[in-house]
Amino acid sequence: xxxxxxxxxxxxxxxxxxxxxxxxxxxxxxxxxxxxxxxxxxxxxxxxxxxxxxxxxxxxxxxxxxxxxxxxxxxxxxxxxxxxxxxxxxxxxxxxxxxxxxxxxxxxxxxxxxxxxxxxxxxxxxxxxxxxxxxxxxxxxxxxxxxxxxxx
Amino acid sequence: xxxxxxxxxxxxxxxxxxxxxxxxxxxxxxxxxxxxxxxxxxxxxxxxxxxxxxxxxxxxxxxxxxxxxxxxxxxxxxxxxxxxxxxxxxxxxxxxxxxxxxxxxxxxxxxxxxxxxxxxxxxxxxxxxxxxxxxxxxxxxxxxxxxxxxxxxxxxxxxxxxxxxxxxxxxxxxxxxxxxxxxxxxxxxxxxxxxxxxxxxxxxxxxxxxxxxxxxxxxxxxxxxxxxxxxxxxxxxxxxxxxxxxxxxxxxxxxxxxxxxxxxxxxxxxxxxxxxxxxxxxxxxxxxxxxxxxxxxxxxxxxxxxxxxxxxxxxxxxxxxxxxxxxxxxxxxxxxxxxxxxxxxxxxxxxxxxxxxxxxxxxxxxxxxxxxxxxxxxxxxxxxxxxxxxxxxxxxxxxxxxxxxxxxxxxxxxxxxxxxxxxxxxxxxxxxxxxxxxxxxxx
Numbered sequence: 177x178x179x180x181x182x183x184x185x186x187x188x189x190x191x192x193x194x195x196x197x198x199x200x201x202x203x204x205x206x207x208x209x210x211x212x213x214x215x216x217x218x219x220x221x222x223x224x225x226x227x228x229x230x231x232x233x234x235x236x237x238x239x240x241x242x243x244x245x246x247x248x249x250x251x252x253x254x255x256x257x258x259x260x261x262x263x264x265x266x267x268x269x270x271x272x273x274x275x276x277x278x279x280x281x282x283x284x285x286x287x288x289x290x291x292x293x294x295x296x297x298x299x300x301x302x303x304x305x306x307x308x309x310x311x312x313x314x315x316x317x318x319x320x321x322x323x324x325x326x327x328x
Numbered sequence: 329x330x331x332x333x334x335x336x337x338x339x340x341x342x343x344x345x346x347x348x349x350x351x352x353x354x355x356x357x358x359x360x361x362x363x364x365x366x367x368x369x370x371x372x373x374x375x376x377x378x379x380x381x382x383x384x385x386x387x388x389x390x391x392x393x394x395x396x397x398x399x400x401x402x403x404x405x406x407x408x409x410x411x412x413x414x415x416x417x418x419x420x421x422x423x424x425x426x427x428x429x430x431x432x433x434x435x436x437x438x439x440x441x442x443x444x445x446x447x448x449x450x451x452x453x454x455x456x457x458x459x460x461x462x463x464x465x466x467x468x469x470x471x472x473x474x475x476x477x478x479x480x481x482x483x484x485x486x487x488x489x490x491x492x493x494x495x496x497x498x499x500x501x502x503x504x505x506x507x508x509x510x511x512x513x514x515x516x517x518x519x520x521x522x523x524x525x526x527x528x529x530x531x532x533x534x535x536x537x538x539x540x541x542x543x544x545x546x547x548x549x550x551x552x553x554x555x556x557x558x559x560x561x562x563x564x565x566x567x568x569x570x571x572x573x574x575x576x577x578x579x580x581x582x583x584x585x586x587x588x589x590x591x592x593x594x595x596x597x598x599x600x601x602x603x604x605x606x607x608x609x610x611x612x613x614x615x616x617x618x619x620x621x622x623x624x625x626x627x628x629x630x631x632x633x634x635x636x637x638x639x640x641x642x643x644x645x646x647x648x649x650x651x652x653x654x655x656x657x658x659x660x661x662x663x664x665x666x667x668x669x670x671x672x673x674x675x676x677x678x679x680x681x682x683x684x685x686x687x688x689x690x691x692x693x694x695x696x697x698x699x700x701x702x703x704x705x706x707x708x709x710x711x712x713x714x715x716x717x718x719x720x721x722x723x724x725x726x727x728x729x730x731x732x733x734x735x736x737x738x739x740x741x742x743x744x745x746x747x748x749x750x751x752x753x754x755x756x757x758x759x760x761x762x763x764x765x766x767x768x769x770x771x
Contacts, residue, residue, distance in 0.1 A: 228630050229631060
C-alpha cells in the first residue's frame with residue numbers, strides 16, 4: 177500500500193475528513209481488504225493511475241476490517257469486496273453500469289484505462305450537476321455479480 | 329633599383345634587434361636571474377620591485393623577438409624563393425622554415441637531405457615530392473651564405489625567446505598568482521607572452537583570451553575540417569583537457585572568462601595571495617561536475633482535467649468547403665418534405681423503402697433536381713487534357729513526346745491537337761477541347 181502511494185484509512189474521522197475536504201475533485205474510496213486477490217488487483221490499478229488523475233481525482237483505500245468502518249459498510253450496504261464508492265464535493269455519485277447496484281462499483285477494473293474513463297465520466301457528469309451518470313464501459317468490461325437480498 | 333636592393337640585401341639593416349644593447353642587457357639579466365633561482369620571499373612583488381620590472385620588460389621583449397623572427401623569415405623566404413619557391417606554402421612556421429632551409433642548403437636532390445626531427449613525416453613526404461618537381465635553381469655562394477646566416481639568427485632568437493619564457497614561467501606565481509592558480513604557470517606564461525604583458529592581457533575581452541595561441545595552419549593539401557575551431561592555449565590547458573570531450577568547448581569558454589577576471593585582478597594587484605584564483609578554480613571544477621550530472625528523471629504528467637479547455641473551433645473557407653461535402657442537399661431537402669394529402673413515392677413501392685417526399689412530384693415546379701455547383705467550389709481544371717492535348721482515346725503506349733526532325737524532342741505533341749479534330753469518328757459537338765469544325769475563309 178505504501179508502494180502504491182495511496183493512503184489507507186481505518187478511522188471514521190479520517191474518512192469523514194477525506195469526504196468533507198476533497199473539493200472539486202472526484203473522491204474514490206475503495207472499501208476492501210489488502211489481502212484479497214481481487215482487491216490487490218484493484219489496488220494496483222488505483223495506484224498506477226493516481227498520479228495521472230491527480231488533477232481532478234483523489235483516491236483512498238478504506239480497510240473493511242476496522243471497527244469504526246462498519247458504520248460505513250452498513251450505510252453504503254457493502255457486502256461484496258472490493259467495493260468502490262465515488263464522491264464529488266461530499267455528494268455521493270451513482271453510476272449505471274448495467275449492474276443491479278448503481279451506488280458503487282463492485283470488483284476490479286479490467287485495465288487502467290477503464291478506470292480512467294469511469295472517473296472522467298463521473299467528473300464530467302458531476303460538473304454538469306448530475307448525480308447519476310452512465311458507465312462508459314461496454315458490458316463485457318463490467319464485472320458481473322449477484323446481489324443477494326437478505327431476509328426478503 | 330640598386331639602392332633598394334642593397335638596403336634589403338643586408339640582413340643587419342633589416343633585423344636590428346640582436347644588435348641593440350637593450351637586447352643584450354636584458355638577456356644578461358635574465359641569465360643572472362635564472363641562475364639566482366626562485367626568490368626566497370613568497371609573493372609581495374610590488375610594482376617597484378626590479379624583478380617585476382624585469383618581467384614586464386621580458387614580456388615586451390618576447391613580442392619584439394616574435395616580430396624580429398617574422399622579419400627574418402621574410403628575408404630568408406625572399407632569398408630562398410629562387411631555389412625552392414613552394415617551400416614557403418608547405419612550411420608556414422618561421423622557425424621550422426629556417427631549420428629546413430638550413431638542412432637543405434643548396435642541395436637539389438632531397439633524398440640526400442634528412443629532415444627527420446624538423447618536420448612531421450607527412451610534411452617531409454610532401455616536401456620531398458615537391459622538391460623533385462620544383463623549378464628552382466641553386467643559389468649563388470654568397471647568397472647562400474647570407475641565407476644560412478639569417479637562419480642561424482632566427483634560431484638564436486628562438487632560443488633566447490625560449491629562455492625568456494622559461495624565466496617568466498618560473499616567476500609566474502609571483503607575477504600573476506590568480507591567473508596561474510587557474511591555468512597553471514606554463515599556460516599563464518604563454519598567454520601573457522602572446523598578449524604582450526599582463527596589462528595587455530587584462531584589457532582583452534574574454535573571447536579574445538580564449539583564442540590566444542590558436543595555430544592557423546592551413547598547409548596545402550591538408551583538410552581543415554578535422555581541425556578544432558578556437559583551440560588556443562586555454563583549450564589545451566590541463567583543466568579543460570581534464571573534462572570529458574563533449575564538454576570541452578563549454579569548459580574552455582568558462583575558463584577563459586574566469587581567467588580574464590583573474591588577469592584583471594592581477595594587473596591591478598588586487599589579490600597578491602592568489603585566493604581569488606583558487607576560488608575561481610574551485611568554482612570551475614564544481615560547474616564542470618554539475619554539467620556531467622544526468623538529467624532529472626521524467627515524471628509522468630497527470631492527465632488534464634476533462635472539459636477544462638473548450639474545444640478550439642476553427643473557421644474559414646477551408647472548413648466551410650469541407651462542411652459542404654456533408655451539407656444537406658436540395659434533393660435531400662425535397663425528399664424530406666411532404667405536401668399535404670399527396671402520398672409520396674417510395675423506393676420499393678407501396679410505402680416500403682425510402683420515401684421520396686416532394687421529389688419528383690408533379691406540380692412541384694422543378695423538372696429535375698441536379699447537384700448544382702456549390703457556392704464555394706472552384707472549377708476543377710482538367711489539367712492533363714489542356715496541357716497535353718490528348719483526346720483520351722490513344723493507346724497506353726503513346727507518349728506525349730514527339731520527335732520532330734527540326735527541334736529534336738518536344739514535350740507537347742503538336743500533332744495531337746490535329747488528331748483531335750482529325751478523327752471524324754469522334755463527335756466534336758460536345759467536346760470540351762474541340763474548336764470550330766469548319767473554318768471557311770471569307771473572301
